Amino acid sequence: MMNEDCDKRQFGDASLDEHRHEQLIARIDELEIRVAFLDDLLDSLNATVAQQAQQLMDLQDQFKLLYNRVDSSGKGEGIEPFNAAQEVPPHY
Numbered sequence: 001m002m003n004e005d006c007d008k009r010q011f012g013d014a015s016l017d018e019h020r021h022e023q024l025i026a027r028i029d030e031l032e033i034r035v036a037f038l039d040d041l042l043d044s045l046n047a048t049v050a051q052q053a054q055q056l057m058d059l060q061d062q063f064k065l066l067y068n069r070v071d072s073s074g075k076g077e078g079i080e081p082f083n084a085a086q087e088v089p090p091h092y
Helices: 002-077
Strands: none
């Protein structure tokens, strides 16, 4: 009778260990899926940041070009500063 009780406890512990093992495997699988998703998201965000950095550099270059044009045209032609209070829109 005592051996049967020991066998039941061992069997019970084995099934608990197996259940715990399955739970841990499931949690690890879920974590691996999340890590894969986050890796993909990180790659996507890195590509977006790189693209925006390139766009920003292009816009800075265009701004410098426009600034140089305005600066050089202002010296030669004597462009007057714009005064919104004195200017009448063309539709009046």
